[in-house]
Amino acid sequence: MKKKILLVDDEKDLVTAVTFRLNAEGYDVIVALDGQAALDMAKKEKPDLIILDLMLPKLNGYKVCSLLKADMRYNKIPIIMFTARVQETDRKMGEEAGADDYITKPFESSVLLAKIKEFLGG
Amino acid sequence: MFERGAKPKKGLRRKVIVVICMTTLIVMILGVWLGYVAGLNLLREVAGDVHRKLSQLLAANVTQVFDDEMIKLKGYASEALFTESAAASNARYETAGDAALRTQFSGINDKWPKYDEDSAPVREYTDNGTAARMRAVCKADPDVARVALFNRFGSLVAASGKTSIFYISNERWRHDLLSGKPGKILVGNLEFAETPKAWIVPVSVAIKDAEGKEVGILMAELNVERLFSFIGSFKVDKSGHAVLVDGNGNVIYHSGIAQTNSKVYKDEDYNRLVMSKGRYATVYDANIHKRSIFVSFFEVTPQALLDSGKAWRILIEQNAEEVFKPLNKILGWMVIGIAFLLLVMVAVGFIFSSVLIRPIQTLYAAAIEISNGNWDHPIDISTGDEIEAFADAFKDMIANIKSKQAEIITTKNELIEQSKSLEEKVRARTADLTEARDKLDAYAKELEKALMVKSDFISMASHELRTPLAAIKEGIGIVLDGKTGNITDQQKEFLYMAKRNVDRLARIINDILDFQKLEYGKMIMRIKENDINEITKEVCNMMAHMARDKRLELVISLGKDIPKINCDKDKITQVLTNLISNAVRFTEKGTITVSTCKDDNAAIVSVADTGIGIKEEDMKHLFQKFSQIEKGLERKPGGTGLGLIISKEIVERHKGRIWVESKFGEGTVFRFVLPIKERRTYIKGA
Numbered sequence: 080m081k082k083k084i085l086l087v088d089d090e091k092d093l094v095t096a097v098t099f100r101l102n103a104e105g106y107d108v109i110v111a112l113d114g115q116a117a118l119d120m121a122k123k124e125k126p127d128l129i130i131l132d133l134m135l136p137k138l139n140g141y142k143v144c145s146l147l148k149a150d151m152r153y154n155k156i157p158i159i160m161f162t163a164r165v166q167e168t169d170r171k172m173g174e175e176a177g178a179d180d181y182i183t184k185p186f187e188s189s190v191l192l193a194k195i196k197e198f199l200g201g
Numbered sequence: 202m203f204e205r206g207a208k209p210k211k212g213l214r215r216k217v218i219v220v221i222c223m224t225t226l227i228v229m230i231l232g233v234w235l236g237y238v239a240g241l242n243l244l245r246e247v248a249g250d251v252h253r254k255l256s257q258l259l260a261a262n263v264t265q266v267f268d269d270e271m272i273k274l275k276g277y278a279s280e281a282l283f284t285e286s287a288a289a290s291n292a293r294y295e296t297a298g299d300a301a302l303r304t305q306f307s308g309i310n311d312k313w314p315k316y317d318e319d320s321a322p323v324r325e326y327t328d329n330g331t332a333a334r335m336r337a338v339c340k341a342d343p344d345v346a347r348v349a350l351f352n353r354f355g356s357l358v359a360a361s362g363k364t365s366i367f368y369i370s371n372e373r374w375r376h377d378l379l380s381g382k383p384g385k386i387l388v389g390n391l392e393f394a395e396t397p398k399a400w401i402v403p404v405s406v407a408i409k410d411a412e413g414k415e416v417g418i419l420m421a422e423l424n425v426e427r428l429f430s431f432i433g434s435f436k437v438d439k440s441g442h443a444v445l446v447d448g449n450g451n452v453i454y455h456s457g458i459a460q461t462n463s464k465v466y467k468d469e470d471y472n473r474l475v476m477s478k479g480r481y482a483t484v485y486d487a488n489i490h491k492r493s494i495f496v497s498f499f500e501v502t503p504q505a506l507l508d509s510g511k512a513w514r515i516l517i518e519q520n521a522e523e524v525f526k527p528l529n530k531i532l533g534w535m536v537i538g539i540a541f542l543l544l545v546m547v548a549v550g551f552i553f554s555s556v557l558i559r560p561i562q563t564l565y566a567a568a569i570e571i572s573n574g575n576w577d578h579p580i581d582i583s584t585g586d587e588i589e590a591f592a593d594a595f596k597d598m599i600a601n602i603k604s605k606q607a608e609i610i611t612t613k614n615e616l617i618e619q620s621k622s623l624e625e626k627v628r629a630r631t632a633d634l635t636e637a638r639d640k641l642d643a644y645a646k647e648l649e650k651a652l653m654v655k656s657d658f659i660s661m662a663s664h665e666l667r668t669p670l671a672a673i674k675e676g677i678g679i680v681l682d683g684k685t686g687n688i689t690d691q692q693k694e695f696l697y698m699a700k701r702n703v704d705r706l707a708r709i710i711n712d713i714l715d716f717q718k719l720e721y722g723k724m725i726m727r728i729k730e731n732d733i734n735e736i737t738k739e740v741c742n743m744m745a746h747m748a749r750d751k752r753l754e755l756v757i758s759l760g761k762d763i764p765k766i767n768c769d770k771d772k773i774t775q776v777l778t779n780l781i782s783n784a785v786r787f788t789e790k791g792t793i794t795v796s797t798c799k800d801d802n803a804a805i806v807s808v809a810d811t812g813i814g815i816k817e818e819d820m821k822h823l824f825q826k827f828s829q830i831e832k833g834l835e836r837k838p839g840g841t842g843l844g845l846i847i848s849k850e851i852v853e854r855h856k857g858r859i860w861v862e863s864k865f866g867e868g869t870v871f872r873f874v875l876p877i878k879e880r881r882t883y884i885k886g887a
Binding site for chain 1: 703
């Protein structure tokens with residue numbers, strides 16, 4: 080049974096690249112391009128892990144994250160925050176919204192894969 | 202100070218005359234006052250002396266008249282008829298015995314005054330031989346009003362008419378007469394006799410028989426109005442007259458005044474007169490005359506009065522006004538004299554001041570001439586006094602000033618030369634400085650442009666570069682990791698090189714971000730006078746292509762008569778650019794209107810769009826720092842979100858204000874106000 084990862088980002092090029100990488104690593108990847116779609120998809124598909132960008136159209140990453148973490152049905156899904164921001168406050172807000180981990184763009188794929196493995200095992 | 206050449210209003214002449222006249226007046230008034238007081242005293246003394254002498258003369262007359270009357274009385278007392286009548290009465294009294302007499306005369310002194318003149322009890326004493334003789338005496342001597350004879354017991358024996366008393370109750374008086382020295386006469390007090398209606402003074406003398414034994418008392422009542430009528434004809438000037446008074450000040454005779462036996466003055470005034478050294482006094486408000494009276498006196502001294510212990514006095518009275526009249530006349534003359542003397546003194550003062558003022562006027566004229574620039578005007582004063590000394594000192598002073606002036610002119614010319622060369626130097630230096638300043642301005646502008654470029658780059662780098670970098674890096678990574686099939690070592694090497702440089706770029710962006718954080722708030726303003734309409738036009742031209750790309754209409758509406766504003770042109774350009782680009786981004790269709798107008802002391806610039814608008818709850822967060830963090834991180838198309846915060850900072854640095862008006866779904870208007878009269882200042886960020 081392949082693990083299912085929800086990737087949320089509005090940069091299509093980046094989404095393409097990351098999807099390719101995760102597929103290559105043996106994960107099922109579903110993609111959402113904005114916050115609202117991400118929320119809907121998370122509820123519908125029940126992924127094993129969510130990689131969530133902060134700056135999203137319609138509904139930002141913090142909102143999506145805090146909504147999911149407030150819901151008993153979905154709050155067990157690990158969320159890795161994904162952002163171009165490096166300020167301390169961004170990290171702090173991510174933690175407050177309930178994100179399980181944090182990674183700054185541009186990132187090392189090895190670091191990302193290591194974090195994913197940490198949550199999903201294998 | 203006086204106007205030059207004008208005559209001084211309060212001149213020296215006036216002062217001199219005033220001083221002389223005042224001195225004269227004071228001396229004269231003092232003199233007149235002293236003269237008046239001395240004259241008054243002298244006049245009083247003289248008048249007192251004259252009046253005293255007159256009163257002395259009159260008193261001697263009164264004494265003479267009185268004494269003559271006493272001699273007559275003594276003559277009557279020695280007549281045999283009276284002696285026999287008295288002796289017979291005495292004998293009858295002695296025979297009857299005390300008890301019988303007491304019964305007969307009990308209460309007689311009370312009853313007596315009520316009896317009629319012609320009643321039986323009275324006629325018993327007035328209708329006999331003795332009484333007839335008495336009436337003969339009265340007829341022969343009209344000064345005697347009535348005669349009465351009393352026995353040695355003091356009871357009436359006979360009388361020329363009804364007497365006022367029947368029995369002499371005063372035993373001491375009786376004893377004095379009967380046992381006193383021979384021929385002693387006692388004078389009684391003034392009283393009014395009913396018959397014959399007249400003011401009388403009773404005089405009594407003892408009667409003796411052949412053996413020289415006292416048998417009775419003869420009493421004659423003297424009619425004072427008749428006896429002293431000569432006093433009434435006495436006159437001094439108009440109001441001067443004589444008064445006869447007794448020791449207590451009771452009037453005995455007063456010419457022309459019917460009422461007698463009243464006090465001539467108040468007791469204290471009378472006593473003051475009697476005790477006075479010069480025997481004269483001024484009595485204010487005299488009892489009878491009710492006016493001020495000048496009065497002198499002298500004693501009347503007949504032996505009978507002295508024996509009776511009485512002191513009559515003759516007073517000479519005269520209205521004080523009449524007595525001191527000569528003094529008032531003199532006073533009048535004195536006033537005329539003073540007036541005349543004052544006129545003389547004015548003349549004297551005029552002459553004296555002319556003498557005094559002439560050299561001063563000469564000096565004054567010379568001073569004016571000299572102050573007008575005529576330095577060599579002669580000063581010709583030889584009065585030989587302080588004024589000449591003053592003129593000499595003045596001449597010395599002029600000489601000094603002349604020499605000093607020459608020095609000053611020399612110095613001044615030197616200074617003018619020096620200042621000319623100095624001016625030349627300053628001009629040259631100023632030119633140098635202006636050139637340097639212009640250069641500096643140019644450098645500053647260039648520097649500012651450079652800073653602007655840097656700032657733009659930083660904001661672009663901060664967010665927009667990171668995501669593409671991530672995509673590039675991931676793309677390279679996938680190929681490099683062999684996920685898309687095997688690659689040659691050379692391909693791998695070049696891909697690594699690309700990856701290395703992407704990483705390097707990411708680091709550089711981080712460094713720049715750190716640097717920006719460091720510089721944040723160090724915004725430098727360059728304030729200059731600018732035309733806000735000019736700036737608006739330039740920005741709109743710049744932004745026109747952006748609107749065109751989105752098929753939006755860009756409308757410009759510029760207000761008239763907007764004065765120039767002190768502002769940083771580039772910063773305002775940045776604000777306006779930001780507002781217009783925001784409007785373009787958030788508007789899909791319609792018009793963007795940029796307008797300017799003038800309001801009181803401010804210029805207003807507004808950017809209105811027909812875009813999606815802003816929700817009311819979001820509007821208050823638009824200009825807040827970190828608003829994206831606190832309030833929604835929804836991605837705005839192509840914006841960094843920092844533009845409005847930076848715009849707000851810039852407008853507030855200009856002492857202005859920026860705000861937004863919007864209706865969600867209908868459009869947004871951003872406005873900012875810049876004060877017109879803001880002073881030119883360089884503001885450094887904190």
